[in-house]
Amino acid sequence: MSNGTLQIKAISGHAGPVPGLDTSRDYDVCKLIDVTTCIGCKACEVACLEWNGYPFRETVFDNTYQTMPDLEWNYYNLIRFNEHVADNGTLSWLMRKDQCMHCADPGCLRACPADGAIVQYTNGIVDFQQEYCIGCQYCVSGCPFNIPKFNHETKKVHKCTLCSDRVGAGLEPACIKACPTGCLHFGSKDDMKDLAEGRAKQLREHTAHINAGVYDPPGVGGTHVMYVLHDIDHPEAYGGLPKNPQIPLLVRLWKRPLKWLGNLAMAAGVLGVFVHYLRYGPKEAEEIDAKRNSDSD
C-alpha cells in the first residue's frame, strides 16, 4: 500500500468538495479479528502503546483479567474479557479486542463541527487530527461504539488511528504485527470479508458454533474492523458490542435532514446581529475599557 491510500475521502465540518477526492484508487483496508482464535494475550495492547509512544500506567486489580475498565485517550486497544454462561449452562470466556471500528459511515465524523478534525481516507481509515480538534466531544456522542476518549488536560479527543502512519508506509497496524496466534488479519476489505465468511462457515460446519458469523454492521455502512464471532446473534455478550449500531438519531438529523435548520439558525444569528447594529449602533469604546478593568480585578 502506498501513501496514495491516504487520500482523504471525507472531512469533518468542511464545506464544499473534498480536495483531491477520487484521484486515487479506492482501496479499502480492513482489520479482521477472529474472536474465536483470540487468546487474550494482550500483545496487541502493548504493541499499540509502544507504537504510539504512550506511557505505561498504574492500574488496579478489578476482579478480571481485563487491563482496565475502558479505553482511555492514550489506550486505544483493550481486550475485553467476559465470562459468559449460556442458557444451557455452557461456559465460555469471551475475549474481544476493542478499538475504533473505522465505520464506513462514521458517526464521529458526521457529528464533528471542526473543520478537518476528523478525516476519512479513501482506504477507509477514520483519523482524528488533534490540531484541528476543538474539544467539543460531539464525536463521543456520535459514536455508537463508545470509542473516542477525551484528554482533559489538552482538551483533545483521541482514538485508534488504524496505524494510518504505518499503513501509509505499506506496513500493517502494530496490533496485527504483534498477534501471536494469527487471530488478527489485515488486508483489503474484500479479502477480509472472504476470509471472515470462510472462517464463519468453517465454524458453523465443523464446530459447535452453529451461529458463527461476521460482524460488519450495516447500520454504520459496514466497518473497516470486522469480527468473526462464535455467536453473531449475541454480540452484546462480548463486552457490549452493539447488535445493530446506528449513528445516534440526533446526530443524523442534525447533520442531514435538519442541517438546513442549523444553517437557517446561523443565518438568523447573523441577521440578528445586523438588525441589532442597525437598531443600536456600534459598541462604545469606553464601555469596553470599563469591562476590561472590571475583568482584571
Add this chain to the structure above:
Amino acid sequence: MTNGWIDIKNTDVMLIMGGNPAENHPCGFKWAVEAKRQRNAKMIVVDPRFTRTAAVADMFLQIRAGADIAFLGGMIHYALENQRIAKEYLVNFTNASFIVKDGFKLPEDGLFSGFDAATQSYDRSSWNYEAAGSGSSASGSSGHLGEGPVPASAHAGGGPTAALPSMPPNVSYDMSLEHPRAVYQLLKRQYSRYTPEMVERITGIPKDQFLKAADLFTSIRKDGDMKKTGTIIYAVGWTQHSFGTQIIRAAAMLQLLLGNVGRAGGGVNALRGHSNIQGATDVAGIFDNLPGYLKVPTPEDKDFASWMTRITPKASKPGQWDSWNYWSNTPKFAVSFLKAMYGDAAKKENGWAFDYLPKVDREYSWTHIWDDMYRGKVKGLMAFGMNSVAIGPNSQKNIDALKKADFLVVCDIYPEETSDFWRAPGITADETKNIKTEVYRLPGAGFAEKDGTFVNSARWLQWKWTAVPTPGDAKLDQEILSRIFLKVRDLYRKEGGKFPDPILNLAWNYTIPDNPSLSEVAKELNGRALTDVEDKAAGQTMKAGQQLPGYSWLRDDGSTLSGNWIWCGSWTEAGGLMQRRDPQDPSGLGIHPNWGWSWPMNRRVLYNRASCDVSGKPWDPDRTQVWWNEAQKKWIGNDVPDFKPDSPPKDHMGPFIMNAEGVGRIFAPLAAFVDGPFPEFYEPAESPIANPLHPQQSQSPVVKRYSTAMDKYGTPEKGFTVVCTTYRLTEHYHYWTKNNPMNVQLVPEPFVEIPMELAADLGIQGGDKVKVTSARASYFAKAMVTHRIHPMTIDGKKIYQIGIPIHFGYRGIQEDAGRTSRSLTNSLSPTVTDPNAYTPEFKSFLVKLEKA
C-alpha cells in the same frame, strides 16, 4: 517434545492437559490454532480451571488437580474396550507382545510386587520380561499381524540372568497378545479398574463428559484407520506432582496404543517453560545426569569399565527381531565427554580420568539441597538466573535455610526475593541484624545482552545474537564463571588441597580464558577429531582438528572429543548449523530442514520410522516423513530418518532405537522407574479424599516426605479442605516482570481465583482481600471470583478448588511502593517430590481460605 511446535499444525486432535499453552506459550500456540484452522483439528482441554487455552478449545473438562493418571488410565481403558487401537503398530513397534516374568503383581491393592515396607522402596527384579525358553510360555505364535516377519518358535539362549537383574537378551513373546502375562493382557487388567464411573469418582469429571472426550480423542483409530494422528501436549501441570513421571508415562502409553508416536501431528509433547530449559536439561542441569543424558557415576562404580558396564544397556528383544540399542555406544559418548572435560589428562591408562568425576552417592535434588542447607550441611549457595526463594517449595524453609548459610551469591539483573531474603515479610529489623549470611550480588546480563544458543521445546538449537551491549558493570555469565574458576584454580595451584587434579587438569583452552566466546564453547560441545579418524564403511576420514559431522564419528579410543554427544553435528566444518535461517519447507510438514539445527542429527520428529507400517510405507500417504526405498536399500525422506539407515523392514528392527528392546515400552521394566512399571493413580501428598482405588494405600508408597520442623503437611481433618493449584500468567514471566512497568500495568497485583459458590459461602466479593493458609504458611491477595472454576463432586464429597498465580513476592514495582501484599505463592506449596525426577508437587495441595 518427540515432535515439535510447528508439527502441531499436522494434527487431527489435540489433548492439552497439564499445560496451558495459550497462556504460557502464546507464540507456539499458533500452531495449535493453525491445526484448527487448516485441518479442522479438534482440541480437548483438561484442566483444574477454565483457562485461556480452554477458551479456544472444542471441549473443556474440569479435572481435580492431581487426578490425571485416573483420567489417562480411563482413556487407556476406553481405547482397549472399544478397540480404538493401532493393532499392527502395537504388536510390532511396542512391547505389547512381550511376556512378563511370573511373579509380577499388579497394584490392585496399591502395591506392585516387591515392595519393602522397611525401606519404602521396591525390589524391582520381578518387573522384568521372561527369557525365551525359560519354560512357562511358548515363545512366538501364529497370531501374527500385518507384514511383519513370522517369529520362530522357542529359541534357545538367553537364559537366566547374572546376579544383577538385567533384561533377558532373548525375550519371550506372543504376537497373538493372548498370553495371560503378555504386556497387553497385563495392561488390560491394570486399567480394567479405571472405568468411566471410577474416573468420575476420582477426577470429578462427569461420566458422560469423560466418555465424549475419550470418544473424540480415540476417534482417530475408528474402524482401524491409521491415517489420522493425535497429539498430547503438556507442561509442568503434569511434571509437578509426586507422580509426575508416571502421568507422562501414561500419556506415552496411550500414544503407543493409538500408534501416534513417531508420526507427524502425533507424539508426546512437553512444552518447556523457559526459553532454554531444554538446553539446560541437555547439558545436565540435573544432578543424576551428565551432558547428553549419560548417567552419573556412583561410588559403586570402581573404575571407568565398571561404570560403563552398569550404564550401557544390552539389547533385549525377541530372538527374531532386531534392536539397534543405540545406547550401546555409551562408551564412545563417555570417553569423548571426558576428553572434552580433561583433555590430555584423560588417557586410556587412567580410565579417561574417570576418578575426576564426582560420584553421586544419594539424592542431591533441588528440594534436598535446601533441606541440607536448613540442616546446616550446605554452607553456601550460588544462584544464577533463578529466584531460589520464590521458586520454593515451602519458601519459608528456604528463607530460614539461607539465614543459616555462610554465604549467598546471586547473579541477576534485579534485586529479588533471594538476594533480599533478609527482608522477607515477618523479619524484623533486629532480626535482620542477626542474620550473619554474607550476601554478594553480581551484575548479570539480560537475555538480549548475550549471544549463544537457545534450545527450544522442539529440541531446535537456535543461535541468537547480542541485541544490546551490557550496561554499566554488567558481565556475561561466562565471564563471571570463568573468572571465579580461574581464581579457584590459582588457589589450588598455590595451596594444593585434598584432590586438586580435577580442577588443575580441567581443559580450559579458550582463546580468552577469562571470557570465552560462546561460539568456541559451542564448537567444543559439538566435538572434533583429535587424531585422524576414519570411517571405513563410508570411506571417509576426518582430519585431526576437524569439527565432527555427527556422533556416529565419536570413538571410545580417545581420538575424538565432544562435550555433549547429542549436539554433535550442530557445529561442523560447514559452520554453526544452529545459525541457519532458511525458512524453506519443501514437504509442507513444518520440517524446515535448514532452519537452525535440532538434536539428534537434525531430526524433527523422533522415532519417525514408526510413521511407516512394518513394510516401510508411510501410514498416511499425505504426511510422508521417511520411508524405505527398496531400490536404494535405505531409509530416506523429508525428515532425517531416526533409524539405522540401511536396516531393511524385513529385519524387523524396532523403531525405538534408544530402548534396548527397540520397541516402545508399554510396560517399563526394571530400573526404568522406581514407583512402578505401569502408572497407577495415587493421591497427591495432600489430598481431600482417600484413594478410591485402594483407600489403605492412598499415596504412592515410595514418595518420601521431609522431616524438619518446617516440613508440615495438611489434611482435611486439620481443616485444609480446599484443593489449591498454582500457575503462570501470559502477562508475567516468573518473578521477573514485576519489575517492568509494562507487565505490571497488565496485571498489577496478586490474586486468587475462587469459584463463585465458594466465595458466596465465605462472603467474599471480587476484589476483597483474602488469606490462603496451608500447613506451612499464609498467602494474602485479592479475590478473583469466577465462573471458570466450579465446585466438584469427588468420591461423593463436594470439593472446591482455587488457583494462585506464582508471580508476586516482596521485591518489585508494586511491592516496593507498598501497593500490594508481599507474600510468596510457594510459601504454601509442600516439600514433596516425584521419586523419579525429584520435581516438587507445586500443582496440588490443600489449603483453607478465608476473608482477610
